[in-house]
Amino acid sequence: NAGVTQTPKFRVLKTGQSMTLLCAQDMNHEYMYWYRQDPGMGLRLIHYSVGEGTTAKGEVPDGYNVSRLKKQNFLLGLESAAPSQTSVYFCASVQGAMQPQHFGDGTRLSIL
Amino acid sequence: AQRVTQPEKLLSVFKGAPVELKCNYSYSGSPELFWYVQYSRQRLQLLLRHISRESIKGFTADLNKGETSFHLKKPFAQEEDSAMYYCALLIRTGTASKLTFGTGTRLQVTL
Numbered sequence: 001n002a003g004v005t006q007t008p009k010f011r012v013l014k015t016g017q018s019m020t021l022l023c024a025q026d027m028n029h030e031y032m033y034w035y036r037q038d039p040g041m042g043l044r045l046i047h048y049s050v051g052e053g054t055t056a057k058g059e060v061p062d063g064y065n066v067s068r069l070k071k072q073n074f075l076l077g078l079e080s081a082a083p084s085q086t087s088v089y090f091c092a093s094v095q096g097a098m099q100p101q102h103f104g105d106g107t108r109l110s111i112l
Numbered sequence: 113a114q115r116v117t118q119p120e121k122l123l124s125v126f127k128g129a130p131v132e133l134k135c136n137y138s139y140s141g142s143p144e145l146f147w148y149v150q151y152s153r154q155r156l157q158l159l160l161r162h163i164s165r166e167s168i169k170g171f172t173a174d175l176n177k178g179e180t181s182f183h184l185k186k187p188f189a190q191e192e193d194s195a196m197y198y199c200a201l202l203i204r205t206g207t208a209s210k211l212t213f214g215t216g217t218r219l220q221v222t223l
Contacts, residue, residue, distance in 0.1 A: 004155075031208065033210075033211075040121065042198060042213040042215040042216050043211075043213040044213070048210065050208045056208065058210070090155075090156065092211075097207070097209035098144060098204065098209055100146055103156040103157070104155060105154075105155045106155065
C-alpha cells in the first residue's frame with residue numbers, strides 16, 4: 001500500500017516547455033488535491049477534484065490545468081512553464097470531505 | 113474569507129524547554145483544525161486534529177473559539193521535534209472540502 005505517489009520527484013524545465021505531473025493513490029479516495037509550496041507562503045491550493053471526471057479551481061489555478069480521468073490518478077499540467085512556477089508541488093487525497101488529507105512526497109520543479 | 117495565521121516563521125528553543133507554536137484562524141463557520149508536520153525531506157503528515165483531542169508525540173492543541181486560536185504545545189522539546197509545522201483549517205464548500213494552510217513555523221530544537 002503505497003498511499004499517494006508523485007512522479008517525477010525532480011524536474012528542471014526551460015521557460016515555455018510543457019510537462020505533466022502525475023499523482024496516483026491506491027486508497028480508493030474520492031477527493032484529490034494539488035498544492036504548491038513556496039517559502040514564506042505555506043501551501044496553496046491549485047486545483048482539486050471531488051471525483052472521477054470532475055475538477056475545480058483552487059486558490060492559485062492560473063497557468064495550470066488538471067484532469068481526473070481515472071479515480072486513482074490526478075494529473076497537473078503546465079502548458080507553458082514560467083519561472084514563477086518554480087516550486088514544490090504536493091498532491092493529497094482523502095476519502096471523506098472532512099477527513100485529514102494524505103500527502104505525497106512532493107515534486108520539486110525548477111523553471112529556468 | 114477564511115484565513116490561518118502563524119505569526120512566527122522560526123521558533124528556536126532549547127531541548128527540554130516548553131514549546132508553543134501559535135495559530136490563529138478567521139472563519140465564519142464551525143472550524144475544523146489540524147496541525148501538520150513536515151520533517152526534513154519528508155512528506156507532510158498529520159500531527160493532530162482538534163476533534164480527536166489526543167496527544168501525539170507529546171504535542172497537544174486546544175481549540176479556543178473565543179480567541180480563534182489553535183496553538184500547538186509541548187511541555188519538553190526534543191531534538192527530533194525539529195521540523196516545519198503547519199496549521200490548517202478545513203472548510204466544506206458544497207460537496208467538497210478544502211484546506212487553508214498557514215505559512216508555517218519552523219521549529220528548531222537545539223542542545
